[in-house]
Amino acid sequence: MNSEEGFSGEEDHLEHLRSQILGCLDGIHTVGSFATSAHDVEHVHPGLVVSGIGPIRLPLCQDDANALIGVSRRAPFGKGSKTMDDETVRKTWEIDGKELSFKHEAWYNWLDGVVENVSKGLGVHGGPGNVRIELYKLLVYEEGAFFKPHEDTKKTKDMFGTLAICLPSEHVGGGVRLIHGLEERVIETDKSSSYGISYLACNPSAAALDVKQSNIEATLAGWCSMPEKPRFMCYVLQHKYTSAKVRLSGLKGDDYYRCYHLDKACQSNGRFCLVLAQLELTVTQINDEEYLDDEEYLDQGGEELCLNDIVTLQGLQLQDSLTIRKDNLVQRRLYEAREHDYQWGGEHLGNQHDDIQQVYRDTVAVIVSRDEMTEFLLGSGHTFAHYAEFLQRLLAELKRQNGDERHLLREMIVQTCQKHIERRYHNSGDKDRFMGVTAIASLQIENPEAARAALYAVEDSFDASTFRNLGRLEFERTREFCTEAFSRISKLHLVARGLRAFRSGVPSAVQLDASEASERAVYQWAVGGLFKALSSIVQVLPTDAGAIVQIIDAYEDERLLESMNAFVGRFSDDSTFINALFMEILCYSEIVGEPKLLVKGLIPPIFDKAISSFRLQELSSLSPSKRKSPWEDYPFSSWLDGSSHNEKRQKDVSVIASLYHRLVRDDLDKVGQLLENIANDTASISRHELDRFVIPLLREMLDIPEHQPSEAPRFYSKVISTYIETVVDKEPSKPQDWSLPDDAPQCYGVDCPYCPLVREFLEDPSREDWDFTIPEDRYYDFNRHLPLHYTTKRKRRGESYDVKVTKSLKTWEQEHEAWQGRFERAQSALRRLPESSLRRCLGDGEYQDLMGLQIVKLPTADVATDPPKSTKAEAAGKRKRKRRSL
Numbered sequence: 032m033n034s035e036e037g038f039s040g041e042e043d044h045l046e047h048l049r050s051q052i053l054g055c056l057d058g059i060h061t062v063g064s065f066a067t068s069a070h071d072v073e074h075v076h077p078g079l080v081v082s083g084i085g086p087i088r089l090p091l092c093q094d095d096a097n098a099l100i101g102v103s104r105r106a107p108f109g110k111g112s113k114t115m116d117d118e119t120v121r122k123t124w125e126i127d128g129k130e131l132s133f134k135h136e137a138w139y140n141w142l143d144g145v146v147e148n149v150s151k152g153l154g155v156h157g158g159p160g161n162v163r164i165e166l167y168k169l170l171v172y173e174e175g176a177f178f179k180p181h182e183d184t185k186k187t188k189d190m191f192g193t194l195a196i197c198l199p200s201e202h203v204g205g206g207v208r209l210i211h212g213l214e215e216r217v218i219e220t221d222k223s224s225s226y227g228i229s230y231l232a233c234n235p236s237a238a239a240l241d242v243k244q245s246n247i248e249a250t251l252a253g254w255c256s257m258p259e260k261p262r263f264m265c266y267v268l269q270h271k272y273t274s275a276k277v278r279l280s281g282l283k284g285d286d287y288y289r290c291y292h293l294d295k296a297c298q299s300n301g302r303f304c305l306v307l308a309q310l311e312l313t314v315t316q317i318n319d320e321e322y323l324d325d326e327e328y329l330d331q332g333g334e335e336l337c338l339n340d341i342v343t344l345q346g347l348q349l350q351d352s353l354t355i356r357k358d359n360l361v362q363r364r365l366y367e368a369r370e371h372d373y374q375w376g377g378e379h380l381g382n383q384h385d386d387i388q389q390v391y392r393d394t395v396a397v398i399v400s401r402d403e404m405t406e407f408l409l410g411s412g413h414t415f416a417h418y419a420e421f422l423q424r425l426l427a428e429l430k431r432q433n434g435d436e437r438h439l440l441r442e443m444i445v446q447t448c449q450k451h452i453e454r455r456y457h458n459s460g461d462k463d464r465f466m467g468v469t470a471i472a473s474l475q476i477e478n479p480e481a482a483r484a485a486l487y488a489v490e491d492s493f494d495a496s497t498f499r500n501l502g503r504l505e506f507e508r509t510r511e512f513c514t515e516a517f518s519r520i521s522k523l524h525l526v527a528r529g530l531r532a533f534r535s536g537v538p539s540a541v542q543l544d545a546s547e548a549s550e551r552a553v554y555q556w557a558v559g560g561l562f563k564a565l566s567s568i569v570q571v572l573p574t575d576a577g578a579i580v581q582i583i584d585a586y587e588d589e590r591l592l593e594s595m596n597a598f599v600g601r602f603s604d605d606s607t608f609i610n611a612l613f614m615e616i617l618c619y620s621e622i623v624g625e626p627k628l629l630v631k632g633l634i635p636p637i638f639d640k641a642i643s644s645f646r647l648q649e650l651s652s653l654s655p656s657k658r659k660s661p662w663e664d665y666p667f668s669s670w671l672d673g674s675s676h677n678e679k680r681q682k683d684v685s686v687i688a689s690l691y692h693r694l695v696r697d698d699l700d701k702v703g704q705l706l707e708n709i710a711n712d713t714a715s716i717s718r719h720e721l722d723r724f725v726i727p728l729l730r731e732m733l734d735i736p737e738h739q740p741s742e743a744p745r746f747y748s749k750v751i752s753t754y755i756e757t758v759v760d761k762e763p764s765k766p767q768d769w770s771l772p773d774d775a776p777q778c779y780g781v782d783c784p785y786c787p788l789v790r791e792f793l794e795d796p797s798r799e800d801w802d803f804t805i806p807e808d809r810y811y812d813f814n815r816h817l818p819l820h821y822t823t824k825r826k827r828r829g830e831s832y833d834v835k836v837t838k839s840l841k842t843w844e845q846e847h848e849a850w851q852g853r854f855e856r857a858q859s860a861l862r863r864l865p866e867s868s869l870r871r872c873l874g875d876g877e878y879q880d881l882m883g884l885q886i887v888k889l890p891t892a893d894v895a896t897d898p899p900k901s902t903k904a905e906a907a908g909k910r911k912r913k914r915r916s917l
């Protein structure tokens with residue numbers, strides 16, 4: 032496959048950066064830490080034997096030392112490839128390893144232990160199993176002998192370090208100062224020199240790292256100053272790791288050192304950060320020949336490049352999956368001349384035409400610009416759910432962590448919060464939700480400034496779930512913030528919703544024994560917040576009515592009620608609001624019986640206003656204007672969702688009926704006003720609403736004549752006749768002749784030849800039938816211009832049909848039948864009203880007329896009249912009817 036695919040532009044501005052990163056990372060090979068040492072270690076006697084002398088006693092005595100010098104040669108001082116013999120440099124004697132032997136078997140076991148410790152100390156990957164020691168030489172330092180600064184050189188192939196063991200020999204001095212980059216280590220051998228053994232191992236190749244480290248640092252510095260700097264770059268590691276295990280300490284060989292030094296460089300630069308991830312390229316090929324010539328399809332490549340399981344160097348999962356571009360790969364030729372790692376589909380399923388998916392997997396180190404860490408992890412176009420989940424994950428990891436990655440996690444939370452506060456949003460609802468989780472996260476990491484910034488960015492209010500989560504935080508700690516959050520809300524129902532959510536979150540925040548005290552404290556605080564809201568809010572909506580009822584009922588506080596009345600009083604001119612409030616109180620009373628505070632406290636101040644602006648329409652919980660959306664719950668917020676149609680109707684009816692009964696008891700003058708409003712409103716209410724609850728309502732209000740004898744007949748008569756007229760409608764009259772223009776089915780043909788022809792026939796009052804001549808192949812086109820219930824008789828003549836079409840009155844018959852159905856339903860509904868009281872009130876004549884639905888009926892004569900007027904048609908019609916009757 033072509034590895035250049037997916038790389039943008041001919042002159043790739045990232046190419047230089049790529050080669051720089053490769054230049055410094057690919058050169059790093061397994062090297063350890065530069066030195067390790069141990070003093071006065073537990074040891075066994077080595078049983079040292081030197082050729083030409085024999086066994087050497089330890090601790091070393093003067094005689095043996097002299098003997099050793101006797102068989103030694105002066106140590107040369109190595110400088111580069113030239114070896115010089117320079118006594119001013121050192122007074123050191125050496126004996127070649129070949130001349131030495133150790134007679135005590137246990138000495139070798141002891142040496143194995145040293146190798147193990149040293150391997151660990153130098154951080155040599157592969158452990159002691161991969162490290163071999165070779166005896167090089169024995170050195171004897173005379174008094175005054177010393178080393179000038181020097182660099183150890185490689186003595187054999189594969190050598191990576193030097194191990195020096197200081198055998199027991201009392202001496203003074205003997206310090207070694209190791210300098211490696213900025214680090215320095217001093218090892219003193221003299222303190223335990225009489226009887227103890229010390230050893231020191233160092234790794235000369237570590238010295239070369241200094242250069243490489245500074246190269247990486249220079250590369251990163253260059254990246255910083257690029258005009259269009261990439262957000263991140265992925266460096267592919269040598270080995271592949273299973274996603275569950277990957278972390279810095281689990282990397283092998285060169286991978287470990289490359290990441291280790293890269294991380295150090297990122298830290299010292301300060302503007303980058305290193306994470307690990309699984310890189311996955313999925314290439315989808317349509318296994319279908321017809322696509323093989325389709326260049327456009329092939330251009331799309333069917334490739335997807337993803338970073339999966341993105342983790343910190345310690346293995347904390349930061350993100351599950353991200354789609355990225357090939358531009359962000361350091362190694363451009365990663366997929367060149369390479370077999371895929373996995374394949375799905377195609378021949379594996381034995382289906383030739385199935386898509387083939389080939390997957391290439393690698394593990395990568397991702398160098399990310401620290402300023403854009405969270406944008407990188409969230410990807411572009413992330414949703415609210417992604418954001419909330421991301422914050423949740425970081426917070427959870429932060430809670431678990433004690434280690435050095437805490438600061439990174441915290442930094443990421445701060446950064447993503449900050450960026451989301453500054454971001455633009457499509458609408459205020461969206462923004463408020465984002466700000467909610469932002470504020471909560473900021474409070475959780477003790478960053479009150481950011482929480483406040485999120486609060487100030489809110490347009491209306493935090494949503495309910497944010498307030499619930501605020502309640503779950505420790506109240507005393509968030510109290511000030513919450514007070515401010517509520518004080519910024521300008522709508523009462525949002526205050527009420529927020530407080531309700533907040534209080535519901537509190538119990539889970541506190542210990543059981545403290546919960547009562549805490550809930551009391553929260554209650555007091557919430558009442559305080561309500562007082563503030565009631566005195567400061569300057570705008571009211573019908574939606575607030577439900578909140579008012581809910582607040583008074585939930586808090587049962589007399590002072591709050593006073594304050595609420597003052598609040599309502601400020602908006603008493605807003606009849607929509609007053610009506611909504613009145614309805615809410617009535618509805619709520621129906622549900623919970625007689626809520627004292629509500630009815631005694633809230634109703635009287637708004638009563639007059641509410642009765643005079645009473646609208647029957649407002650009383651139907653089904654009215655579409657009331658139920659704009661499932662979330663809009665005014666003014667029936669106490670009506671349970673999911674109630675059946677019937678239950679809702681009964682409740683709606685019972686609210687009006689109870690209002691009526693209340694008025695009958697308390698204020699008879701108002702009864703007249705209510706009746707007049709109801710009677711007027713029945714004329715403008717929809718047919719569906721009338722049908723639904725007017726008759727049941729009348730059944731509840733049959734005692735009107737007792738209280739309002741003069742008003743009652745007019746009320747019943749008006750309501751019932753309006754009901755009949757609206758619900759049943761006028762009886763459809765029988766056509767007086769054969770003109771039936773409405774019988775024409777809709778035709779959408781352009782320049783249709785049959786429309787004018789058929790219309791002429793349908794509109795002709797004297798023609799019951801007509802003869803048409805229609806070409807055979809146009810017959811069905813013609814036929815669809817006629818109602819189905821017309822009769823047609825056709826006779827073939829050559830290429831055409833002679834068609835005789837006969838009209839029928841079925842359209843009217845059907846309409847009349849439907850009317851008849853409505854009529855009967857309405858009549859039976861009306862007959863369910865108790866006859867005697869209604870008859871007494873209305874008088875016999877009026878009662879009969881209403882129950883007979885006279886206002887919608889045609890005079891009997893009209894219905895009986897026969898339509899056909901023309902003699903010919905009349906005769907034909909009569910014949911037909913006769914025939915049919917036979």
Ligand SMILES: [Zn+2]
Nearest residue numbers: 778780783786
């Ligand atoms: Zn037509």
